[in-house]
Amino acid sequence: MVPEKKNEGNHVSRRSFLRNGALAAAGFMIVPRHVLGKGYTAPSDRLRVAGIGVGGKGFSDISEFAKGPADITFLCDVDTRRAADAVKRFPKAKFYTDFREMFDKEHKNFDAVSVSTPDHQHAVATMAAMQLNKHVYVQKPLTHDIYEARMLTEGARKHKIVSQMGNQGASGDGVRQLMEWYNAGLIGDVHTVYCWTDRPVWPQGIPWPAGKQEIPKELNWDLWLGTAPKKDYVDNLVPFNWRGWWDYGTGALGDMGCHIIEPPFRVLGLGYPTSVECSVGSVYVGEFKRGYFPDSCPPSSHVIMKFPGKNGKEITLHWMDGGIQPDRPEELGPNETMGDGGNGAIFVGTKGKMMCGTYGMYPKLLPTSKTATANVPQTIARVPEGHYLQWVNAAIAGYGSSKAKALSAPFDIAGPLTETILMGNLAIRSFDIRTPRPNKPDAYDYPGRYIKLLWDGPNMKITNFDAANQFVKRTYRDGWSLGV
Missing domain, CATH: 3.30.360.10 (Dihydrodipicolinate Reductase; domain 2)
Structure with missing residues (x-):
């Protein structure tokens, strides 16, 4: 069973998120593939994903990401019963109960975030991730409120984030x-x-x-x-x-x-x-x-x-x-x-x-x-890799890339739909x-x-x-x- 975590750092300020995001950006460097040697997969060729809400649909989401060039590095859930399958499936991933604590302590150690909480928590977790310059995949509906959907749409543009909503039919x-x-x-x-x-x-x-x-x-x-x-x-x-x-x-x-x-x-x-x-x-x-x-x-x-x-x-x-x-x-x-x-x-x-x-x-x-x-x-081009790996590959390619521009449900589309x-x-x-x-x-x-x-x-x-x-x-x- 997952050890129960104490609720440390129950509130992380926006200033703290932005400060830590700047530190993360300053400390990140892509090592060219030719320097690492033939056959070596550069860190920049894999996406490190932190999952928030990892039971049920959240578990199936991160499991789909892991079929591609993605590593599930952190798990976060307020219910350790719901998280049990994910912990078993991804034993190397560190577990947290509060996503704010995970963000504050681990922001340098992941590139992207999957959010599959109940609807009322989608926006706060997603916005906090984007303010740390993390790419985001968010279950549908994108948000609980109209205002939140508008703010996430604008936030993805502002922070230059590769985003996707979990409406896989798109x-x-x-x-x-x-x-x-x-x-x-x-x-x-x-x-x-x-x-x-x-x-x-x-x-x-x-x-x-x-x-x-x-x-x-x-x-x-x-x-x-x-x-x-x-x-x-x-x-x-x-x-x-x-x-x-x-x-x-x-x-x-x-x-x-x-x-x-x-x-x-x-x-x-x-x-x-x-x-x-x-x-x-x-x-x-x-x-x-x-x-x-x-x-x-x-x-x-x-x-x-x-x-x-x-x-x-x-x-x-x-x-x-x-x-x-x-x-x-x-x-x-x-x-x-x-x-x-x-x-x-x-x-x-x-x-x-x-x-x-x-x-x-x-x-x-x-x-x-x-x-x-x-x-x-x-x-109209089809999406042979599917909804999940489309996002993983686009996040690795980066904001503004051709893969990111081809995404099926980025917030520019998912936000107005929501x-x-x-x-x-x-x-x-x-x-x-x-x-x-x-x-x-x-x-x-x-x-x-x-x-x-x-x-x-x-x-x-x-x-x-x-x-x-x-x-x-x-x-x-x-x-x-x-x-x-």
């Missing part, structure tokens, strides 16, 4: 096939897109559990909470069910949107939405009593976003989760699978339709018989804003419901309902800062 053949069909004009101009998922597969639309449970000795609960408000530990939140709570997760839309909305976002070249509206599923407790649980994501939702399209026309994107699906296209046979079943996207154009599943997989023209007969040349997805969550959360009615203590109004929220993308602001702007940027718990 490197798949499927989305490139969809782009080639669309660019060839096979379905005309797209005006409507439907995206859906059968998630959540974790509890949502529920009250915060009552009572106080004992914290497992292997879990540092205070570090797990991180930027989120202080709360007592409850069972079954870790390692997975946190996704359904707004303090930590981003619900079904945050979890799956980066895999399902990414194909239309890329194919259609979407930017900031101009408006968003939604409806959400209700939860009832007791007889004819609607539950009000604003801390928890709803059990289902339907979000509608508008984007600028070609020739001044709008593109409408529908997002549906919790098992809600769009109408079945009339061109699809009665026994043919829509999307991949539980998830998918349908593009509706002026000349035809096409669809895909999660990650842009299983691309098909509709009717599906057209798929085999479509004669469109390949114009902002778009989180716009949907802003609408969902605005749906539950309530205000008491005058002289009626048990009655409330819900001013954020059944309206269209107008979005000023460049300035990150809802212009017609100011109360919704509280969800653009949250307040961190004392001791935590984004450092910008």
Whole structure:
């Protein structure tokens, strides 16, 4: 078992990060390959990766990096139970519980960082790594908040960092096939897109559990909470069910949107939405009593976003989760699978339709018989090495290199995509804003419901309902800062 670390240095200042980053840059020197001798792999030809959040998906991420020219040199996790497989797989990697302590002590000894924590910790770990001039690979969604996504996008440019988000479908053949069909004009101009998922597969639309449970000795609960408000530990939140709570997760839309909305976002070249509206599923407790649980994501939702399209026309994107699906296209046979079943996207154009599943997989023209007969040349390069090694090789090549410029999901792409997805969550959360009615203590109004929220993308602001702007940027718990 991993020895439990004492929580040393619980706060590392931005000044400390920047000072240490400057020292690291000053002390780094690439030794030419010819000096080292034939057959020797120069240190500059391998990427030293530190993993933050190394259980579950984090473990699979660093394992994928290790298949290429990468060495996993440090492991960090607040839960030693979750870290056990990674410690066994990478016994030479030094283990830490607090990434800030690892950064402060070891910044000279790694080149890049993989972040696979719960959503609410993505931004602080990633920004701290970039301020140390470390390349970053971050699980989806890139951040918990819209503001954080914008800051990470700008930070990657400022610090000249090679970045990639963990939406691996962005490197798949499927989305490139969809782009080639669309660019060839096979379905005309797209005006409507439907995206859906059968998630959540974790509890949502529920009250915060009552009572106080004992914290497992292997879990540092205070570090797990991180930027989120202080709360007592409850069972079954870790390692997975946190996704359904707004303090930590981003619900079904945050979890799956980066895999399902990414194909239309890329194919259609979407930017900031101009408006968003939604409806959400209700939860009832007791007889004819609607539950009000604003801390928890709803059990289902339907979000509608508008984007600028070609020739001044709008593109409408529908997002549906919790098992809600769009109408079945009339061109699809009665026994043919829509999307991949539980998830998918349908593009509706002026000349035809096409669809895909999660990650842009299983691309098909509709009717599906057209798929085999479509004669469109390949114009977009594929990614034979895959999403993970694409980032490893680009990080070794360096910022500004041709490999870095060819990345599938750098923050310049992943940041705006994440902002778009989180716009949907802003609408969902605005749906539950309530205000008491005058002289009626048990009655409330819900001013954020059944309206269209107008979005000023460049300035990150809802212009017609100011109360919704509280969800653009949250307040961190004392001791935590984004450092910008």
